[in-house]
Amino acid sequence: MSDVLVFGASGNSGLLLALAAREAGLDVVALARPRRGDALKAAGVAVVTGDAFNPEDCEQALEVARPRQVVSLLGGKSADGRRVDETGNVNVIAACEAAGVEHALLVTSFGCGELYPLLSVQAQAMLGEAIRAKTRAEARWRAGPLTTTLLRPGGLSNSAGCGRWQLHDGADGSGAPLPRADLALAILALLADPAQHGRTLCVSGTPADAG
Structure with a gap:
């Protein structure tokens, strides 16, 4: 049995998460x-x-890993226009449900769900398709029987991490940009804290890091 199975681990944030977990x-x-x-x-x-x-590949990954927890950072579009944000994440949660995973965490984006009106007009035009796909994925994860945590980062950067982050509800906006390395640490902290499991949270950099 493994501690965590990561989907989207070859991308920027996912790779940093896998490395931090190791x-x-x-x-x-x-x-x-x-x-x-x-x-x-x-x-x-x-x-x-x-x-x-x-779907079969997702099921195979669960069968091989037998994980205690699953994290998905899947995002992007295939050459034929399919968004893995929705299709891939729906496959992942279905596989998790079939395998009886203890806890799953989905990383989406600030602006998903009820926070969409807080995006600027420009952000809605640029990110709307992806945000809508991620929102549908969130809805599918919420609808299942497993304990699932939804994490909505605001702006992400490739700056060096500082080991700090801020969890919030998004009501006051997306917050300061967050280094991807600190997103990885925030995810690990959430995985390790059962009191946070099942919540919908936003994450950003701390005010001290904004300037």
């Missing part, structure tokens, strides 16, 4: 498409080759 001593498994798992393997992550667009 550094914390966790047994980590990740689903990665062919030729996308080298950095994960080098860090000691067990890689299951597959594609989240395929």
Whole structure:
């Protein structure tokens, strides 16, 4: 049995999460498409080759990993226009339900669900398609029987992490930009705190980091 199975681990934030989890001593498994798992393997992550667009690959990853918890950071669009934000995440949660996972965490985006009106007109025009796909994925995860946590980051940066972040409800906006390395640490902290499981939260940089 592994500690955590990560979907979307070959992308920027997902890779940093997998690396941080390994550094914390966790047994980590990740689903990665062919030729996308080298950095994960080098860090000691067990890689299951597959594609989240395929339900069978998601089920196989669960079968191999037998994880206590699952995290999905899936996002983006395929060459044929399908958004993994929705299709892949629906496949992941269905596989989690079938496997009886204890807890699953979905990383979406500030602006999902009831927060959409808080996005600027420009952000709605630029991100609307992705936000709507992520919102539908959130709804599917909420509708299931498993304990699921929804995490909505605001702006993310590739700056060096500082080990600080802020959890909030998003009512006052998206907050300060958050380094992806700190997003990874925030996710690990949420996984380790059962009191936070099942909540819908936004995460941003702390005010001290904004300037």
